[in-house]
Amino acid sequence: MIAERLEAATTDSAPVAIPTRRLRRIAWRQRYILVSVVAVALFLVVWQLVATYLIDPFFLSSPTTVANAIWELLRDGTLEGDAAISLGRILSGWIIGSMVAIPIGLLVGASPLAKSAIDPFIHFFRFVPSIALITLFIIWFGVGEASKVGLIIYAAGFIVMVNTSTGVVSIPTDKLNAARCLGASPAQVFLHVIVPASIPYIFTGMRLAMAASYLVIIGAEIIAANSGLGYLVWVSRLYFHIDWMFAGVIVIGAAGFITDRLWRLLGRTALKRYTRSAAEY
């Protein structure tokens, strides 16, 4: 039979073909990483030259000054402390926000009734910038953690919600009908088809929401906080410590970069079956 013959053909050629192809792919990946490293190095060199020779260091710190500032802030413990506090707020708000948003998004995508009832609110509030609500949240929840985490829940939630609903409505009807023709009840279709088939969109939604969480937390910490990276940047500004501001900004960017890479790594490994190509970029 043809299936067996095909199978035989693949197993025959496997020991030769796959390793070389994999090697070649690894070589290419290394080359691409090298390109990224060179690009970043080049940027740092240009920045150093510009900061040294062209622009007053009062406005623009050079990379070496920033590195010194980072080292200085790390040594007295402020930077790790502030980064840990900001990251804690971001992650808890992002996770709680997603936990709330995913079920609502699934429901809105799957049920026309839920959609009609909830949709107006989603599409109203997702255009109200969380920055505009900072003061309100502080009045409601106080200056403590609740208002900051709440703000991130708000900012992350709508992004995850809209992406989740989009994921549900873009499931091909064939897939749903296939499950129904195999005897699946509406609840089983929801649990065993709609939920797993929406994961690529949920994954991407949470990734975008992560970035939004960083934006919001810095805003919140600038307005009402005595700790966190936003607070660090803001206070440095008050003392004209431009190098500290840069240190804060760079740590924010680096933390965002690392959390995004970790999320993508999760999508490429443990969730690979579900995310498919969503974690490729």
Added chain:
Amino acid sequence: MSPRGRVSEPGRALAQLTMPLAADERTGTPLSVDKVSKRFGTEEVLRDISFTVAPGEFFVLVGPSGCGKSTLLRMIAGIVPASTGSLSEGPVLIERPSRDRGMVFQSIETPLFEWLTVAQNIGFGLAIQRISRRERNAKVERSVAMVGLRGHEAKLPDQLSGGMKQRVQIARALAVEPRALLMDEPFAALDAQTRLILQREIVRIWRQIHTTIVYVTHDIREALTLGERVAVMTAGPAATIRSIHDVDLAYPRDELSPEFVGLFRAIQAEIESEVSKAW
């Protein structure tokens, strides 16, 4: 619950591959379509369609593209409701999809669950019935063997060719032992070589399990290669059944036999006249 279609004891069906099936060997279910019409909004797609498919029969619907034959099949599946008239499986009215009527879709990419392995896809219908793992595994293994997917059980759908994916669809539909198998141009998106192989396979499988098959295609040669009866549909809108041909030829069908060629020409003439009328 009435008895389901059963896989025959080894040997029996295989020994009689070229013999016509006796009436008592057919364990599928009769399907009847009674004065069925379908409107989408104000547009009437299908008008007053009636026919009956005998238990275990291989029934093919052929017609010009866009005539509504897929819609008709989806109504038999219970996916799409009829606007007027009724459809029934044996004595039971068809109102919603049921695992009694397995469906194989034309699309290669969308109907499979791409996060599940081949074996998990095939076992989906069994898993949601909470059948014991041992029984489920046995049934999955039997379906895998029947469609020739041995050795591919642990693969994900993305790792399979188009023909293999359609084999998974067929195995998945058969695993729950449906009484009728509904196939919507399942091989239309495949290359000619694979299509030929799978056409032969589906006849073999049908003769092995004796289930009722309703098969939709626009390809007259495919219709005559597979079907015991071939129904020709008129061009839409308001399409209906124009004629039903008995294909009283032994399997495997010889495409060059005078009877085959004669039927081919007759059906082709009918479809051509339908298409020209539509223009």
